[in-house]
Every structure is written in structure tokens, then in C-alpha cells.
Amino acid sequence: MMNIPVGISACVLGQQVRFDGGHKRSVFVTDQLSQHFRFHPVCPEMAIGMNAPRPAIRLSEIDGEIRLITRNKSELDLTDKMIAFSRQKVASMSELCGYIVCAKSPSCGMERVKVHLANGQSKEGGGRGLFTEQLMTMMPWLPVEEDGRLNDPVLRENFVLRVFALHDLYQSTQTLSRRALIDFHSRYKYTLMAHSPVAYRALGQMVAQIHQTALEDFFIEYRLAFMNALKQRANRRSNTNVLQHLQGYFKRALNAREKEELTQVIAEYRQGNLPLLAALILFNHYLRAYPNSYLQRQAYLAPYPQHLKLRCPL
Structure with missing residues (x-):
């Protein structure tokens, strides 16, 4: 049995870290891949100090830049905090041989993550979660896939x-x-x-x-x-x-x-x-x-x- 180091969004591994206190456990991941992979779970949102449950966050395009904003009355901008954590975390994971991320997540989504525009519409084609953006930029050779696409x-x-x-x-x-x-x-x-x-x-x-x-x-x-x-x-x-x-x-x-x-x-x-x-x-x-x-x-x-x-x- 192998012990291959693979990163994973903590919610996909079954940890209750989502904004609503739930998870997105993947049976294929936990029941089959876990026999060969040594998973390194990460929840970027929890890592930057958010709790579970917590206010939902979203990607918004503001003055041509993608920002990570809380979806409550205070609308906190978490962009810089998330990017700083992501760069530091990715730099410490050079041993990884793959990464499984959570689809549609504004922090972890790999593609087609909803990006809100000022006019109330959403950006065509969407965007990528801020953590996964840093992961794929800093480690372009690394296999990265979303939980949903693994179906x-x-x-x-x-x-x-x-x-x-x-x-x-x-x-x-x-x-x-x-x-x-x-x-x-x-x-x-x-x-x-x-x-x-x-x-x-x-x-x-x-x-x-x-x-x-x-x-x-x-x-x-x-x-x-x-x-x-x-x-x-x-x-x-x-x-x-x-x-x-x-x-x-x-x-x-x-x-x-x-x-x-x-x-x-x-x-x-x-x-x-x-x-x-x-x-x-x-x-x-x-x-x-x-x-x-x-x-x-x-x-x-x-x-x-x-x-x-x-x-x-x-």
C-alpha cells in the first residue's frame, strides 16, 4: 500500500468546516483513494480565522480586480489575507503529488467559480478560488482536480x-x-x-x-x-x-x-x-x-x- 502525499480541501475529506457547518465528503476519496493517498486537509477560510458556521463569502470584481468579500452587512474584504496565507501554505507543500479542491468555492474552486459584478450580474466564465489560483500558479506541474469532476x-x-x-x-x-x-x-x-x-x-x-x-x-x-x-x-x-x-x-x-x-x-x-x-x-x-x-x-x-x-x- 502506497502513502502518496496529496492535498485536499478539508470539507471534501468530510470535515465540517463549510460556511454552514457542513461538509462535502467524497466517498471515492475517503473509501478508495485513502488506501493509497496520505491526505493533507486544508480549509483556507478556517485558516485565516473564520469559524464554522460563518458568513458566506464570494468573489466580486471591483475596479477590474477579483476580490474576496464576505456576504454580510459589513462586507469585509479578505483578499489580501487569503492571498498571503495561500502563498505561505503552498510554499510549504512541495512534497505533494496532487490536490483535490472543492468545486465552486470562492477559495478552493478550480474553475467557473461565480464572480459577481457591480451591475448585479455575474462574470461570464466565472473565475478561480483565490487559494487554488495561488496553488496552480506556484505549482503548475501539480495534478489538481475538483471533487465534482472526479465523478x-x-x-x-x-x-x-x-x-x-x-x-x-x-x-x-x-x-x-x-x-x-x-x-x-x-x-x-x-x-x-x-x-x-x-x-x-x-x-x-x-x-x-x-x-x-x-x-x-x-x-x-x-x-x-x-x-x-x-x-x-x-x-x-x-x-x-x-x-x-x-x-x-x-x-x-x-x-x-x-x-x-x-x-x-x-x-x-x-x-x-x-x-x-x-x-x-x-x-x-x-x-x-x-x-x-x-x-x-x-x-x-x-x-x-x-x-x-x-x-x-x-
Whole structure:
């Protein structure tokens, strides 16, 4: 069992810290992800001295700036206090491999948070919570997702994959070396190919020139490019391309019946009749029968624990 450090809005973990004294507990988070993630709960509003329950707050655009204002008669402006706390807190969380934030929150929302205008209307497209804005600005490589969006199976799978991949990167480079980075990149070749063929080629060229850059600078540049690539979601077409590449490694090992079976499963996946997991189970079965050290190291075949069942609908 892993112990991956992940930040989270305290209310999503079930803590009663919302303005009304309630919470927004996520069953997926508490019942499944908690088996692998070590959560670091934060409630920015409580952290800046507000209680639960408390007056609601909202984002308002005032003179072209987004401000955080209490929704009571006093209308206190908490913007500067929230930004100061956010910057200090984010600076102390460099070990995190992901963050789950509370949707629609004026402090934690990731997107489409309601922004009030002076004319009584709301800003088109909304905005981002002030804490999450600082988090994503200061740690642009970090996987960040909203609790509500984790109900989407594709977004859920992509977020969890990115968290496990970043943790793998950190674990693989505890002793930072060019060899460690090259080995890590090699293991994620097909994962990158599935998510972004363009980034796959660009990162390959970057790694080929690893000796031309100071190692610490290379790591920072590589981490950002790698995580941005995984942010692009793999699809049926790109996964099929990867499966066909993997199939090539078995040309000489499989007999005629096995080759036909593998070809048929890939075709059924491409047509949408089977989930990706079905093809991967068959690949892993053949790897046990016909070991291949290079393929067995590929993160694509097992990017996270199978019991999470994240690839079933893909």
C-alpha cells in the first residue's frame, strides 16, 4: 500500500468546516483513494480565522480586480489575507503529488467559480478560488482536480494516473541523476505516446539532450513538460496505437491462435466493444507466459492499482 502525499480541501475529506457547518465528503476519496493517498486537509477560510458556521463569502470584481468579500452587512474584504496565507501554505507543500479542491468555492474552486459584478450580474466564465489560483500558479506541474469532476470516469482516471506518475518521478529521482531520469522516461514511453504523440516526441528529444543542461534545471523543465503531457487525456484512437505497438513485441513469441486472439481484442477495443482493461489483462497474461523485461517495466500496463477499476469504462 502506497502513502502518496496529496492535498485536499478539508470539507471534501468530510470535515465540517463549510460556511454552514457542513461538509462535502467524497466517498471515492475517503473509501478508495485513502488506501493509497496520505491526505493533507486544508480549509483556507478556517485558516485565516473564520469559524464554522460563518458568513458566506464570494468573489466580486471591483475596479477590474477579483476580490474576496464576505456576504454580510459589513462586507469585509479578505483578499489580501487569503492571498498571503495561500502563498505561505503552498510554499510549504512541495512534497505533494496532487490536490483535490472543492468545486465552486470562492477559495478552493478550480474553475467557473461565480464572480459577481457591480451591475448585479455575474462574470461570464466565472473565475478561480483565490487559494487554488495561488496553488496552480506556484505549482503548475501539480495534478489538481475538483471533487465534482472526479465523478467523471475519464477525468478521474486521468487525475489518479497523474498523481501516481508524479509520485513515481519523485521516488525514482530521490538520488537525482541523469541515468535515473533517462530510466524513468523510458518506462513512460508508451504512456506519453497514448496521451500526446507530440509531447512524446518533444520529451524524447529533450531527454536525448539531457547532458547539455544543468541537472537541476533539466529536472524542473522535464517535470513540467511531462505532467503537462499527461494532462492531455488518452483516447480510444491513441490507446489503440499504443496497443498495436506493444503487439509488435510478441510477433515471434505467440502462436497463430494467440496472435489472432490479441488482434481481435485490440479491434474490439478500437470499436468500443471492450474496455481498455480487457486488452491490458491479455497483454499482461502474455507477458507472464513470454517475459519481456522492457515491456514489463512499462508504466502503461499498470499505472496504478488495478482494484481502483479506473480503466473499466475507457
